[in-house]
Amino acid sequence: MNIEEQLKKAFDPYFEAPIEIWKHFASLCELIYYKKNEIIKEAHRADRYGYFLLEGSVGQFVWKENNFICLDLFLENSFFADDISLMSGKPSAMQIVALEKSSVLRLSRSNIEKLKQTPMGAMLFMIGDQNAYAEKQKQQIEFMTKTAEERYRELMKSKPEILQRISQKHIASYLGITTQSLSRIRRKKD
Template structure:
């Protein structure tokens, strides 16, 4: 939980009493590899902080899943659109490795926003950060070639290339595993 405190304090430091209140609402969750956090058709009820592990966001399809996000240690994960709208999710979230997460329910998070000095500031900054990540990904898909998107992963997320199956990386950059293999051969 110390890494979560450091993460939050980097955004907007909490007083000890606010941290005590916030941390009292957190629940530790330990999951095995390939565990589902959120299923298609279910409403997201939690915001998670990843203490350990790698998480994938994807749309399940018969022919092959469409991966659109990966999250790592010291990042938050949630089906944010479902979390906010209370509508069923159109995608799934799963662990790619054994994971340790800290979660807070929507109800408890709302209470933190109301009762702490800077809960709203932290929530707003996290929402802004999620928007920027999503926007950057959309622009990349529209403006860059698959090869450029793959090369950007080397620069921006080298952990991704070392720890995630190539089929998931191929889906993330918008190509088939065979096309990714050709891209990798050209680069090498």
């Protein structure tokens, strides 16, 4: 599958934009490859890019005491960014890291602005932003209404491939617990 088809397919569940839009989108991007554990966006720097993950996996992290904890995980065909830095133009605490060998489309802020000036482009970003918010709110509800063990079992059911591909260290911090606690949960039954 070529890149514009991949973009279209990833976005279609939310809004079906014609393939020409995605050709235009892709034409404004750079294609970048990252090795496992390579830093895509360093903590306490500014970043003026949005990204689309073609292959691999990526995590958003912030520092807590003595390690990075994971705010969100992305698998291929997802949009991701350090939205706070991208919006404000200022440095943010977030670090973004490739968790597997990954290929990524990178779109600069100025090209984002260009895209937003077309009606269809504006629509895409609006829907993307709304969706990001909705996902974050769902994540909050999971956090506030379920135990770590319930969140683990939920994740196991809904995205089992994450458990195969991402190290438990990251999954544990994503679930809001230590690797020891995750081990304890996994031991019970699996």
